[in-house]
Amino acid sequence: MSTTTNSKNDAYREGSLLTKSDMRKVLLRSCCQDTDWNYERQQNLPACYTMIPVLKRLYKDDRKEMAAALKRHLEFMACTPHIVSLLYGICAAMEEEHKKNKDFDPSIISSVKVSLMGPMAGIGDAFFWGTWLTIATGIGVSFAQQGSLLGPVLFLLIFNVPAVIARIYCLGLGYDNGVKFFANMSNSNIIEKVTKSASILGLMVVGAMAASMISVSIPLEVGVDGAMSSIQSYIDQIMPGFLSLAVFGLMYWLLGKKIKTTTILIILIIVSCIGTYFGVLG
Amino acid sequence: MGDNLLFQAIMIGVVYIIAYMNVYVGSPMIDRPIIVGTLTGLVLGDLKTGITVGAAMELAFLGAVPIGASNPPDMISGTIIGTAFVILSGQEVGMAVALGIPVASLMSIVTNLNMMFVYTEVAHMCDRAAEEGNAHKIEVLFNVAHFATAFILALIVGAGFYFGLPVIEKLLEYVPEFILTGMDVVAGMLPAIGCAMLARMLLRKELSPYLLIGFLLVVYLGMPTFGVALVGLCVAALVFFNSGKKEVAADVDDNEF
Structure with a gap:
């Protein structure tokens, strides 16, 4: 696992102390980002686990440095799993810098990590958990509802192809550009632009899902004898899907009132059962 | 029949472990109900029902994502038990949701305690x-903690399946029509909660027209x-390229119609 022979074409980049295989290990281990998640320091265990191949290469013979490095990577960590390799690329470059240049204070590594994980998680969460998962789910579910195997397959493909590409690309990007990359990004307010565009895409899909996947109807019939018609058919004439939109709006409002989803669910169950009993809902 | 149930319980445990491995292999979303339902269907010999129930459960758990310090209910166990019940009892899809959600909440007590005490x-x-x-x-501790937890949780869910399902089936005979x-009506409305949660995450007032x-x-x-989604991609791209200039997003949308 730790062969020290570091021939030239093995180096990750020209002049790197780290090898290609070290960085491959970092990439693979960065996949564990949500493993052993704990309430005290969240993703600190996977963060340390991911950096260990780098630390072993750099500080193998220096127990004191190793202990200090392990401790700084066991600090609090929270970031989006799918793009976190960017942060590890940056950290690897900084650890290497510290090894080469003793004037490079390792406390910089911690402070850079802490200051970057917030904005990175902001973009990553909005994009991968908010938008991209929503799109994959929307499309996957629309097929899966008919029992088609295309549903789960498309779901996995749509989500993971960009996620895996992002993970691989981000590692090198972080290592090569280090902190510079993020400094540039925050200057050009690209973060805000990306977040906004991603939110728009996500919202349109959420709207489509609300329309196609919420189903409510009022089969209760009203009218004078001979001309009975269900309330549902009247509503459909005014605006199809109106009830879905109304239920969606109600939920949105309730969530805004900080009512727990479990409470909403219980209310929903009670209302539905009473409604079905009297034939109002169906 | 008893042997069969035991074998199924073991397979259920295996499905749980596969789904729990999600966090170890890059969070590729194999713990989402749409996948877990499919896998459960596969091991119980009714793939089509598994996929359909998975879709319904997915809608029920739409907004349940682990962002920051918020940990959603344990969808894996909820989906497994809900799907297994519908497949084995031939009940409506709505029953999976009605059964799966309380199971997920119960199980999340276990997983939360684990994250509070064991992982800490x-x-x-x-x-x-x-x-x-x-x-x-550190490497050893990291891995042992993960795999041991996966195994223990799978054991709990497998046992819950083996002992719980026959009881639920009996109880159901007394439930009025x-x-x-x-429950089916609830299942139809549930996606509204998920959609609303997603909207809460993404929505700002000026974006509501989208x-x-x-x-x-x-x-x-x-x-x-x-x-x-494709139209949305175009609109998002237009907004992205135009947002350097002033706010012209509103004009852009009119072109859609």
Whole structure:
């Protein structure tokens, strides 16, 4: 696992102390980002686990440095799993810098990590958990509802192809550009632009899902004898899907009132059962 | 029949472990109900029902994502038990949701306690290993904690399946018809909670028209979700390229119609 022979074409980049295989290990281990998640320091265990191949290469013979490095990577960590390799690329470059240049204070590594994980998680969460998962789910579910195997397959493909590409690309990007990359990004307010565009895409899909996947109807019939018609058919004439939109709006409002989803669910169950009993809902 | 149930319980445990491995292999979303339902269907010999129930459960758990310090209910166990019940008892899809959600909430007590005490204690053990500069020990602790947890949780869910399912089936004989229909109605409305949670995450006031556009494209034009996603991609791109200039997003949308 730790062969020290570091021939030239093995180096990750020209002049790197780290090898290609070290960085491959970092990439693979960065996949564990949500493993052993704990309430005290969240993703600190996977963060340390991911950096260990780098630390072993750099500080193998220096127990004191190793202990200090392990401790700084066991600090609090929270970031989006799918793009976190960017942060590890940056950290690897900084650890290497510290090894080469003793004037490079390792406390910089911690402070850079802490200051970057917030904005990175902001973009990553909005994009991968908010938008991209929503799109994959929307499309996957629309097929899966008919029992088609295309549903789960498309779901996995749509989500993971960009996620895996992002993970691989981000590692090198972080290592090569280090902190510079993020400094540039925050200057050009690209973060805000990306977040906004991603939110728009996500919202349109959420709207489509609300329309196609919420189903409510009022089969209760009203009218004078001979001309009975269900309330549902009247509503459909005014605006199809109106009830879905109304239920969606109600939920949105309730969530805004900080009512727990479990409470909403219980209310929903009670209302539905009473409604079905009297034939109002169906 | 008893042997069969035991074998199924073991397979259920295996499905749980596969789904729990999600966090170890890059969070590729194999713990989402749409996948877990499919896998459960596969091991119980009814793939099609598994996929359908998975879709319904997915809608029920739409907004349940682990962002920051919020940990959603344990969808894996909820989906497994719900799907297994529908497949084995032949009940309506709504029953899966009605059964799956309380199971997920119950199980999340276990997983939360684990994250509060066990994983935190592991973190402290790693601190001590770090003090000694022992990287190897951290690697071992990290992996043992994960795999041991996966195994224990799978054991709980497998046992719940083996002992719980026959009991639920018996109980169900006494439940009146309108409650069962009511559950189907609930399943129809549940996606509203998930959609609203997603909207809460993404929505700012000035962006609300986009949500409505998505909605209207479906109800009036009957577009499939995939189509709306593609239109959304175009709109997002237009906004992205134009947002350097002033706010012209509103004009852009009119071109859609």
